[in-house]
Amino acid sequence: MARAPGSPLARELCVVYLLLIVYATLHPFTGWRDRGLSPFAWAEVWPRVVLPFDLALNAAAYLPLGLFLFWAARARLGGAGALLAAPVVGALVSGALESLQTYLPSRIPSLADFATNALGALVGALAGAVLFALLGGGDRARVGAWFADTAEGARSLILAGLWLFALLYPQSILFGHGSLIAWLGPVSGYPFTPAEFSRVESAVTAASLFAAGSLALRGLAPAAPRLLVLALFVGLAVGARALSQAILFPPEHLWAWLTPGAQRGLAVGAVLLVLTIALPRPMRLVLVAIAATFATVTVNFAPPNPYYMATVQDLNPGRFLNFNGLTQLVAAAWPYLVALYLPFALAADTRAAQSAR
Numbered sequence: 001m002a003r004a005p006g007s008p009l010a011r012e013l014c015v016v017y018l019l020l021i022v023y024a025t026l027h028p029f030t031g032w033r034d035r036g037l038s039p040f041a042w043a044e045v046w047p048r049v050v051l052p053f054d055l056a057l058n059a060a061a062y063l064p065l066g067l068f069l070f071w072a073a074r075a076r077l078g079g080a081g082a083l084l085a086a087p088v089v090g091a092l093v094s095g096a097l098e099s100l101q102t103y104l105p106s107r108i109p110s111l112a113d114f115a116t117n118a119l120g121a122l123v124g125a126l127a128g129a130v131l132f133a134l135l136g137g138g139d140r141a142r143v144g145a146w147f148a149d150t151a152e153g154a155r156s157l158i159l160a161g162l163w164l165f166a167l168l169y170p171q172s173i174l175f176g177h178g179s180l181i182a183w184l185g186p187v188s189g190y191p192f193t194p195a196e197f198s199r200v201e202s203a204v205t206a207a208s209l210f211a212a213g214s215l216a217l218r219g220l221a222p223a224a225p226r227l228l229v230l231a232l233f234v235g236l237a238v239g240a241r242a243l244s245q246a247i248l249f250p251p252e253h254l255w256a257w258l259t260p261g262a263q264r265g266l267a268v269g270a271v272l273l274v275l276t277i278a279l280p281r282p283m284r285l286v287l288v289a290i291a292a293t294f295a296t297v298t299v300n301f302a303p304p305n306p307y308y309m310a311t312v313q314d315l316n317p318g319r320f321l322n323f324n325g326l327t328q329l330v331a332a333a334w335p336y337l338v339a340l341y342l343p344f345a346l347a348a349d350t351r352a353a354q355s356a357r
Contacts, residue, residue: 009147009154010071016158017065018093024061024326025097025107032103039099042109050112058113059120066090066124067131074132083129090121146224152348155341157219159334160233163212166334167240169327170248173201174241174262175208178296178335198261200302205265206272207295209237211338213273214288218281218345230273234266248324282349289342296335 069086077085094117098109147157166177173179216233217226245254276284 007149008151009149012154014068014072027325031105037102039102042098043111047110047112055116058116062090062117062120063124066121067128070125070128083125086125087122091118148221153219156215160212160216164236164240166331168244169331170244174205176204176299177331179299201261202265204295204299205262206269207291209269210272211288211291214284234270292335292338
């Protein structure tokens with residue numbers, strides 16, 4: 001008997017998460033050269049110095065990959081096949097990336113990294129199997145109760161998730177995704193007063209939160225508790241930004257990002273999400289495009305936050321240097337990924353409207 005098609009959300013998550021792992025592992029993608037070593041030399045010797053924190057971080061990074069691989073493969077391979085395939089694929093990915101690191105002088109591949117990555121993928125696959133068993137074999141039904149498990153719905157949910165992930169990069173304006181100032185330099189030399197800058201931060205925060213929250217709503221099934229999901233989304237946004245601050249800055253700067261302008265923006269963005277919760281999908285899509293465009297243009301024309309420039313001197317990415325580079329990339333690219341997504345979303349809305357006639 002033919003197996004049921006797999007979850008589009010699982011497949012999309014696998015692809016996106018794999019790309020994130022590749023970027024974080026090979027960042028900064030510069031200085032490639034042949035050092036006269038075999039690409040598999042890392043597999044011959046266990047390193048003399050092994051830091052438990054690094055090993056735990058490696059395992060944690062590959063755990064979601066193992067879970068997503070199990071979820072994506074289970075429909076075609078069955079539970080046992082997916083439980084075998086997921087850690088094998090995770091180990092192969094890790095081995096290939098360790099070998100590529102041989103040609104990057106800034107990276108040090110090791111058997112310990114490979115082993116903990118493979119262990120993380122195995123634990124993730126086991127976690128996926130346990131979750132599937134707890135759901136009684138009905139993961140698609142349970143997922144479908146809250147999420148629209150379609151290709152288009154998966155992409156909107158992933159974009160909302162990437163927006164949250166990008167908050168782990170400290171930005172001078174709260175939710176100020178899409179800034180290219182770090183690469184292109186300041187666009188505007190207009191001397192904003194502190195009051196003007198506060199209003200700019202409020203506007204960017206509200207518009208960006210509205211755009212991301214609307215994408216999260218777009219990926220929900222009709223029966224999903226929308227107000228609860230919105231509350232969880234805003235809570236996750238605040239939590240992610242606070243976590244970033246706690247990891248990268250001294251304790252005295254923990255809430256430095258929650259300025260009066262940021263607080264107003266959070267409140268306005270949340271209220272807008274609630275007021276527009278019942279809007280038709282095409283109308284909400286238009287508002288997403290307007291809000292994301294406004295926030296991106298504004299954040300690129302706003303001057304650097306002088307207070308942020310003072311606190312950023314205390315930034316210490318340390319062991320999170322490569323992760324910091326990844327979150328910076330996602331934060332910069334997010335609104336442009338939304339721009340690529342919008343035509344496909346519009347086409348999906350058009351097909352849905354035609355089929356409803």
